[in-house]
Amino acid sequence: MRTAMLTPELSPDLGGVADHSARLGEFLSVAGPVWFLTRSAAGPDRFRYGEHFGPEAVSRILAFLEEKRIETLVVAYVPFLYARFGVSPSLVRLVAKAAERGIRTVLLVHEPFVPFSPHPVRALRSLVQRLQLKTLCKRADCVITVCDAWTEIVRPWR
Numbered sequence: 001m002r003t004a005m006l007t008p009e010l011s012p013d014l015g016g017v018a019d020h021s022a023r024l025g026e027f028l029s030v031a032g033p034v035w036f037l038t039r040s041a042a043g044p045d046r047f048r049y050g051e052h053f054g055p056e057a058v059s060r061i062l063a064f065l066e067e068k069r070i071e072t073l074v075v076a077y078v079p080f081l082y083a084r085f086g087v088s089p090s091l092v093r094l095v096a097k098a099a100e101r102g103i104r105t106v107l108l109v110h111e112p113f114v115p116f117s118p119h120p121v122r123a124l125r126s127l128v129q130r131l132q133l134k135t136l137c138k139r140a141d142c143v144i145t146v147c148d149a150w151t152e153i154v155r156p157w158r
Contacts, residue, residue, distance in 0.1 A: 001032040002069055006061070006094075007076040008053065010038045010046070017110055020146075021076050024108075028074075035068060037061055053082045058094045065103060072104045077136065078111045079129050086114065087128050095139045107140035109133070109150050133157070 005028075007021035025034045025045075035045055042048040047064050049057040065073065075095065079086030095105050113129035114122065137143050137157035145151045 001028075001071055003028050003032065003034045003072045003074060004037055004047075004065060004068070004070045005034060005074045005076065006037045008039045008081045009076075010036050010040050017076050017078060017081065020110070024074070033068075035064075035070070037064070053088060054090050055093075058090050058097070061094060062097055062101070065098065066101070070103055072106060073098050074106045074108055075136075075140075077107055077109045077133075079113060079132065085125055087125070087132060092132060092135050092139070095136055099139055099141075104141045105139065106142045106144060107136050109143065109145045109154060112150055112153050 005021055005025055007017060009015050009018040009021070011018055011022045021036065025036060028034050033045075035047055037047050037049055039049060039051055039053070040046070047061070049060050049064075064070075073095075075091070079088070082088035082091045095107075098105050112133050114126045116126045117123050133154070134157045137154050143154050143158060145154060
């Protein structure tokens with residue numbers, strides 16, 4: 001199985017997603033080669049898509065997936081990893097384009113969205129992040145959550 005893991009944060013970056021992605025990549029490498037798609041420094045098993053996750057990054061990632069004949073794309077999901085306000089149309093586009101190319105997509109939900117707030121801007125952000133996650137869940141072949149509470153949130157969207 002040829003796998004790519006989209007994880008903006010990866011060691012030597014510090015953080016739970018960075019550590020979890022590195023360990024999951026080690027585990028998956030038993031079944032075949034694993035490449036990390038990251039904004040961090042490039043290396044033999046890494047593809048640096050750039051500092052910002054936008055349309056240009058999506059185009060570069062899609063070309064890489066094709067070049068390496070990737071079969072499975074694992075997306076480490078925390079909304080704020082991909083965009084400043086946690087809303088990333090480019091991430092939704094990447095998952096859709098990968099599916100069009102026959103690449104299985106696994107969405108790994110670390111954090112789903114910000115909670116609703118009485119503040120109008122935060123309430124709108126929460127709503128849009130929920131719609132984003134719902135769209136990603138419906139387009140992904142598999143959704144994995146890191147805790148039972150997130151499983152209950154995404155279950156209706158599968």
